[in-house]
Amino acid sequence: MKFLSNRGQTMPPSPIRKLVPYADQAKERGVRVYHLNIGQPDIHTPNSFMDPIKNLQMDVLAYGPSAGLTSLRKKLAEYYNRFNIDVSYEDILVTTGGSEAIIFAMMAICDPGDEIIIPEPFYTNYNGFAVEAGVKIVPITSDIEDDFQLPPIESIAEKITDRTRGILICNPNNPTGYVYSKEELETLREIVLKNDLFLLSDEVYREFVYDGQTHTSIMHLEGLEDRTIMLDSVSKRYSACGARIGMIVSRNRQVIDACLRFGMARLCPPTIEQIGTEAGIDTPQEYFDRVIREYNDRRNVMVEMLRQMPGVVAPMPKGAFYLIVRLPVEDADKFAQWLLTDFNINKETVMLAPANGFYSTPGLGRDEVRIAYVLNVEAIKKAMNILAEGLKKYPGRTI
Amino acid sequence: MKFLSNRGQTMPPSPIRKLVPYADQAKERGVRVYHLNIGQPDIHTPNSFMDPIKNLQMDVLAYGPSAGLTSLRKKLAEYYNRFNIDVSYEDILVTTGGSEAIIFAMMAICDPGDEIIIPEPFYTNYNGFAVEAGVKIVPITSDIEDDFQLPPIESIAEKITDRTRGILICNPNNPTGYVYSKEELETLREIVLKNDLFLLSDEVYREFVYDGQTHTSIMHLEGLEDRTIMLDSVSKRYSACGARIGMIVSRNRQVIDACLRFGMARLCPPTIEQIGTEAGIDTPQEYFDRVIREYNDRRNVMVEMLRQMPGVVAPMPKGAFYLIVRLPVEDADKFAQWLLTDFNINKETVMLAPANGFYSTPGLGRDEVRIAYVLNVEAIKKAMNILAEGLKKYPGRTI
Numbered sequence: 001m002k003f004l005s006n007r008g009q010t011m012p013p014s015p016i017r018k019l020v021p022y023a024d025q026a027k028e029r030g031v032r033v034y035h036l037n038i039g040q041p042d043i044h045t046p047n048s049f050m051d052p053i054k055n056l057q058m059d060v061l062a063y064g065p066s067a068g069l070t071s072l073r074k075k076l077a078e079y080y081n082r083f084n085i086d087v088s089y090e091d092i093l094v095t096t097g098g099s100e101a102i103i104f105a106m107m108a109i110c111d112p113g114d115e116i117i118i119p120e121p122f123y124t125n126y127n128g129f130a131v132e133a134g135v136k137i138v139p140i141t142s143d144i145e146d147d148f149q150l151p152p153i154e155s156i157a158e159k160i161t162d163r164t165r166g167i168l169i170c171n172p173n174n175p176t177g178y179v180y181s182k183e184e185l186e187t188l189r190e191i192v193l194k195n196d197l198f199l200l201s202d203e204v205y206r207e208f209v210y211d212g213q214t215h216t217s218i219m220h221l222e223g224l225e226d227r228t229i230m231l232d233s234v235s236k237r238y239s240a241c242g243a244r245i246g247m248i249v250s251r252n253r254q255v256i257d258a259c260l261r262f263g264m265a266r267l268c269p270p271t272i273e274q275i276g277t278e279a280g281i282d283t284p285q286e287y288f289d290r291v292i293r294e295y296n297d298r299r300n301v302m303v304e305m306l307r308q309m310p311g312v313v314a315p316m317p318k319g320a321f322y323l324i325v326r327l328p329v330e331d332a333d334k335f336a337q338w339l340l341t342d343f344n345i346n347k348e349t350v351m352l353a354p355a356n357g358f359y360s361t362p363g364l365g366r367d368e369v370r371i372a373y374v375l376n377v378e379a380i381k382k383a384m385n386i387l388a389e390g391l392k393k394y395p396g397r398t399i
Numbered sequence: 400m401k402f403l404s405n406r407g408q409t410m411p412p413s414p415i416r417k418l419v420p421y422a423d424q425a426k427e428r429g430v431r432v433y434h435l436n437i438g439q440p441d442i443h444t445p446n447s448f449m450d451p452i453k454n455l456q457m458d459v460l461a462y463g464p465s466a467g468l469t470s471l472r473k474k475l476a477e478y479y480n481r482f483n484i485d486v487s488y489e490d491i492l493v494t495t496g497g498s499e500a501i502i503f504a505m506m507a508i509c510d511p512g513d514e515i516i517i518p519e520p521f522y523t524n525y526n527g528f529a530v531e532a533g534v535k536i537v538p539i540t541s542d543i544e545d546d547f548q549l550p551p552i553e554s555i556a557e558k559i560t561d562r563t564r565g566i567l568i569c570n571p572n573n574p575t576g577y578v579y580s581k582e583e584l585e586t587l588r589e590i591v592l593k594n595d596l597f598l599l600s601d602e603v604y605r606e607f608v609y610d611g612q613t614h615t616s617i618m619h620l621e622g623l624e625d626r627t628i629m630l631d632s633v634s635k636r637y638s639a640c641g642a643r644i645g646m647i648v649s650r651n652r653q654v655i656d657a658c659l660r661f662g663m664a665r666l667c668p669p670t671i672e673q674i675g676t677e678a679g680i681d682t683p684q685e686y687f688d689r690v691i692r693e694y695n696d697r698r699n700v701m702v703e704m705l706r707q708m709p710g711v712v713a714p715m716p717k718g719a720f721y722l723i724v725r726l727p728v729e730d731a732d733k734f735a736q737w738l739l740t741d742f743n744i745n746k747e748t749v750m751l752a753p754a755n756g757f758y759s760t761p762g763l764g765r766d767e768v769r770i771a772y773v774l775n776v777e778a779i780k781k782a783m784n785i786l787a788e789g790l791k792k793y794p795g796r797t798i
Contacts, residue, residue, distance in 0.1 A: 003625075005564075008507040008657030017465065017663050038462070045460045053671065054453055061444045061675075063437070063640040066416065096495050096643065099665040108407040112511055112533055128664025134511055134533060165404075226402075241462040242670030244495065244643075258407030264416050265527025266498040270669040271641030272452065276460075 012127050015357025022340035023351050031344045034375060034383040037336075037353040039174065039321065041374045043239040043294070046287050049280035053272055064271045066263040068094020068247075072278040076247060079281045083206065085219040085230075091251050093259055096269045098204050098233030098246035099125065105229050105248055106133040108258035109198050115163045116200070119150065121324055121358035121365055123174045123202065138164070139360035144326055144368065147315040148176035150184040156191055166198035166229075167191065172205040172215065175358050175370040176324050177299075177317020179209055182216045189221045198255075199224060204233040204246075205320035207288055210296050213318060219249065226252040236321075238280045239291075243273035295321050298373040298380055305384035306371075309391055311399040321373050324355055324365075328391065328399040332356070332369045335394055343390050350383045350390070367398075411526050414756025421739035422750050430743045433774060433782040436735075436752040438573065438721065440773045442638040442693070445686050448679035452671055463670045465662040467493020467646075471677040475646060478680045482605065484618040484629075490650050492658055495668045497603050497632030497645035498524065504628050504647055505532040507657035508597050514562045515599070518549060520723055520757035520764055522573045522601065537563070538759035543725055543767065546714040547575035549583040555590055565597035565628075566590065571604040571614065574757050574769040575723050576716020578608055581615045588620045597654075598623060603632040603645075604719040606687055609695050612717060618648065625651040635720075637679045638690075642672035694720050697772040697779055704783035705770075708790055710798040720772050723754055723764075727790065727798040731755070731768045734793055742789050749782045749789070766797075 016038050023033045067073065073089035080087050095101040110116065112134030118126060120139035130137045138159050142148040150156075156167070167188060171180045192199045201218040209215050218228045233246040248259050299317060306314035311328025329335045333354040343349055355368035373380060391397060415437050422432045466472065472488035479486050494500040509515065511533030517525060519538035529536045537558050541547040549555075555566070566587060570579045591598045600617040608614050617627045632645040647658050698716060705713035710727025728734040732753040742748055754767035772779060790796060 003508075003651065003653045004657050005506065005508055005510040005513065007510055008654075008660070011657065011660040011664070013660060014465075014663040040459075040462050042459065044458045050455070050457070050460070054455055056449070056453055058449070059443045060439075060441065061449070061637075061639040061641045063439050066413075096669075097665060107404065107531060109402070109404055111404040111406055114404065125664045125666075128661070132506060132661060132664070238460075240460040242460045242667065244667070244669040252402065254402045255407075258403050258410065261407075261410040261412060262527070262531060264413040265410070265524045265531065266496060267524070268641065268643070270495075270643040270672055272671050273669055 007131060011131050012357065014128070015124050016353050019336060019340060019351065022337055026340045026349060030347055032348045033340070034348070034350045034379055034386070036371045036373070036375065036383060037351045039236065039372045039374060040241055041236065041239045041321070042376060043291055045239045046280060046283045048283045049238045049240055049276045052279040053276045056272065056275070061271060064268040064274060066268055067260055068269055069274045069278065072274050075278050075281045080249065083217065085217055087219065087249055087251065091249055091256065093248045093256060093263060094269050094274060095246040095248055095263070096266070097244040098202065098231055098235065099129065101231040101233070101246040101248045102126065102202065103129045103133060104259040104262045105200055105231060106130065106135050107262060108255055109165045110135045113163060114165045115161060116165060117156065117159050117167045119169060120360050121175050121355060123170055124357045126168070127360070136163070137360050141361060141364065142176070144313055144315060144324060148173065148178040148324065150180060150187065153187050153191065160195050164195065164197060166200050168200040168202070170202040172208055172319025174205065174320050175322045175355065177320050177322050179213060179215060179319040185216055185218060185221060189224055192224065192227055198227050198229055200229045200231065202231045204231070204236055207237055208292065208295060208321060209319040210292070210299065211318065215319070229255055234277050234280065238283065240273070240276065240280070243276060244270060245273050245277045295373065297377055301377050302371070302373050302380050302384060305381070305388070309388050322370055324358070324368050324370055326368050329367055329394060329396050330398055331396065332367055334396060336369060338394060339390050343393065345386050345389055348382065348386060350386045406530060410530050411756065413527070414523050415752050418735060418739060418750065421736055425739045425748060429746055431747045432739070433747070433749045433778055433785070435770045435772070435774070435782060436750045438635065438771045438773060439640055440635065440638045440720070441775060442690055444638045445679060445682045447682045448637045448639055448675045451678040452675045455671065455674070460670060463667040463673060465667055466659055467668055468673045468677065471673050474677050474680045479648065482616065484616055486618065486648055486650065490648055490655065492647045492655060492662060493668050493673060494645040494647055494662070495665070496643040497601065497630055497634065498528065500630040500632070500645040500647045501525065501601065502528045502532060503658040503661045504599055504630060505529065505534050506661060507654055508564045509534045512562060513564045514560060515564060516555065516558050516566045518568060519759050520574055520754060522569055523756045525567070526759070535562070536759050540760060540763065541575070543712055543714060543723060547572065547577040547723065549579060549586065552586050552590065559594050563594065563596060565599050567599040567601070569601040571607055571718025573604065573719050574721045574754065576719050576721050578612060578614060578717040584615055584617060584620060588623055591623065591626055597626050597628055599628045599630065601630045603630070603635055606636055607691065607694060607720060608718040609691070609698065610717065614718070628654055633676050633679065637682065639672070639675065639679070642675060643669060644672050644676045694772065696776055700776050701770070701772050701779050701783060704780070704787070708787050721769055723757070723767050723769055725767050728766055728793060728795050729797055730795065731766055733795060735768060737793060738789050742792065744785050744788055747781065747785060749785045
C-alpha cells in the first residue's frame with residue numbers, strides 16, 4: 001500500500017525545527033542551548049494582552065464569527081489607521097495566525113499550478129504553505145553582498161509567466177532583516193500593474209525597524225487598492241506567538257469574500273486569544289519603545305561580535321529581529337548540527353537555523369545560517385562567544 | 400484581470416452560516432431568533448477547563464510544540480485509554496480544531512484529484528476542506544427512511560476507483576444523529592482491507608450517545624491499526640467550540656509524521672486553549688452525565704413535537720445533537736429563509752440549516768433541514784411551536 005500522498009511525502013521539514021531532536025538530546029546531556037534558531041522572543045507579553053484573559057467572564061467558550069470578532073476587526077482598523085493605512089473593519093479578516101492568512105491568500109488567488117514570485121531567501125514556511133495550496137514558488141535571488149535588497153527589475157520581469165498570479169514580499173524581512181524602501185515598493189507597483197498581478201506583503205514586523213527609518217506598507221501604494229493583500233500577525237508585536245492570531249487585509253472585496261469562505265469552513269479563529277489581542281492593541285507606546293530599544297541593542301552587539309569572527313559576513317539588519325550570516329564552513333546544516341551534538345563550552349552551546357531551507361534554488365545558502373536575536377544582550381554575548389569558539393574548532397571550517 | 404482562483408470562486412458557502420445575514424436583519428427588526436442551525440451548545444464550559452486559563456501565570460505567551468503540548472498529548476492518551484482506545488501520546492497530534500485535523504489527514508493521504516468516499520448527508524464543511532485539499536468527495540447516499548444507516552456494502556464497493564484513498568465516516572453522525580453499529584464498522588473494515596484504503600472517522604461526539612448504547616470507535620477494529628485515522632475535537636465535549644483544539648489519532652506513524660510536517664508549517668495550535676483542554680480532561684463524570692441527560696431530554700421533546708407536525712419525517716437520533724428532518728415543503732432553503740424574513744410569532748422565529756448543503760449529490764435533501772438541539776427544553780418547545788405554525792402558514796407548503 002502506498003500510505004502517503006506525494007504531498008505528504010514531499011512536504012519539506014522546517015529548517016527552524018528539524019534540529020530540535022539534537023537540541024533535546026543536548027539538553028538531556030545537561031547542555032544549555034541558546035535558541036537563536038526560532039523567532040520566539042523572550043520579551044514579556046504585555047499585561048494589556050493577558051489581563052482580560054485572566055479576568056474572563058464567560059459561561060460558554062463559544063464559536064465566534066468566521067471573519068473574527070467584529071469588535072476586534074474594528075479595533076484593528078483603528079490600529080492600521082495609526083500607520084496611515086486607510087482600511088475599514090470590512091477590509092480585515094482575523095485568521096488563525098499569520099500562517100493561515102498566507103494559506104488563505106494563496107488559495108484565493110491561485111489554482112494548483114499557479115505561481116507566486118518571492119525574493120529568496122524567504123521565510124521557510126512559505127514553502128510548506130505552497131505545497132499545501134499546490135502553488136509553485138518562483139524565487140528571485142537577493143544577495144548577501146547587497147544586503148539582500150530587492151533584485152533588479154529585469155530579474156523579476158523575466159520570471160513572469162502566464163501562470164504568475166502575484167509577488168509576495170516580507171517587509172521588514174524574515175530572515176534577512178532587510179526593510180524595503182519606498183522606491184523598491186514603487187518598482188514592484190510598476191511590475192504588478194504592467195503584468196496584472198497581486199502584490200502580497202507579510203508585514204508582521206512593522207514595528208521592528210531601526211536607525212530612525214520608517215516602514216512603508218504596500219497598503220500605502222497608490223493605484224494598487226484592488227491588487228494588494230497584506231498579511232499580518234500579533235505573534236511578534238505583543239510577544240504572543242502562542243496566540244495564533246493573524247490577519248488578512250485587502251481593499252479588494254472579492255479577495256476578502258473568497259478568504260472568508262475558507263474561513264467559514266474552519267468556523268472561527270480561537271476566541272480567547274482574540275479577546276487578548278483586542279485589548280493588546282491599546283498597549284502603551286512606551287512598551288514598544290522599550291522593546292525596540294532592546295532589540296536595537298541586541299542587534300548592535302550581535303553584528304559587532306559576528307563581524308569580528310574571521311570569514312564571517314554579517315549584513316546589518318534594518319528591521320525585524322533576524323539576520324542571515326555567511327559562515328566560513330562548507331555546509332552550515334552540518335555545522336549547526338555539530339554545535340548541538342559535538343560541541344559545548346562549559347556545558348553551553350548554541351542553536352542556529354541552517355539557511356539553505358530559506359532558499360528555493362537548490363544549493364544556495366549552504367554556508368549561511370539565520371540567527372534570531374531574541375535573547376537578552378548578556379545571553380547574546382555568551383552565544384556569540386560560543387559560536388566564535390565553535391568556528392575555530394569545527395573540523396569542516398574553510399579558513 | 401481574473402481576480403480569484405477557481406478554488407476561491409467555487410468554495411461552497413457554508414449552509415450553516417449562509418443565512419446569518421437574514422437572521423441579523425430579523426434581530427435588527429426586534430425579532431428573537433432561536434438558533435437551531437449551528438452546533439453551538441448553550442451548555443456551560445466546565446470550570447475545570449476555564450479555571451487554569453483564568454489563573455494563568457505566564458510571562459511569555461510562547462509557541463508550543465507543533466505536535467501540541469506534550470503534557471496535553473499524554474493526558475489525551477489517558478483519556479482515550481478510558482474508552483479502551485489503546486494509543487500512546489506519540490499516536491496523537493493536537494490540531495487547531497477538528498477542522499485542521501480533517502484537512503491534514505486529507506492532505507497526508509490524498510494528492511489532488513484523489514477520492515474519499517463519505518456517506519451523505521455529511522458534515523457540510525467536509526466539502527470546503529475537500530476544495531482546499533483538491534480532494535474529490537464521492538458520496539454514498541444514506542436514506543432518511545432507513546434512519547440514515549450505512550448503505551449496503553455493494554453500493555460502497557461500486558464507488559471505489561483507482562483514485563480512492565479512503566472512507567470517511569462521522570460517528571456519532573453530524574448531521575443525522577446516527578450511531579454506527581459494531582457490525583457496520585466491521586463491514587467497513589472488510590472493504591478497507593480488501594481495497595487497500597484508509598478508514599477515517601470523525602468521532603467528536605463520542606460521549607453523546609443515548610438509550611444506553613455504547614459507541615464503537617474505528618480504533619477498536621482489529622487488523623486495521625495502520626489504516627485508521629481518528630479525527631477529534633474538544634468543541635462539543637466541553638462546550639468549548641471557540642477553543643479551536645482538535646486531534647489526529649493514528650497508530651500509523653507515517654501518517655502522524657506527514658501530518659506533523661503540515662503542523663510544523665503553521666508552527667503550533669493555540670497555547671492557552673491547550674492548557675484549558677489539558678485540565679478539562681479531568682472534568683468529573685457527573686458533568687457529562689448531567690449534560691447527556693439534558694440532551695436526551697431535549698431530543699425526546701423535539702422529536703415528539705416534530706412527529707406531531709403533519710408531513711414531517713423525523714428519525715430518532717441515537718447520538719450527537721442533530722437530526723435531519725424532512726419537511727412538507729418543496730425547497731427547505733427558501734423555507735428557512737422565509738422563517739427569518741417573513742415570519743414570526745410574537746416577535747420570535749427560528750433558524751434552521753437547509754440540508755441540501757449536507758448532500759454532495761445535486762438535488763438531494765431539498766426538502767430536509769438539519770436541526771441542532773442545542774437550546775434548553777423550554778426554548779425547544781417554543782421553537783417547535785413556531786416551526787409548526789410556520790409550516791401551516793408557509794405559502795410553499797406541499798400539504
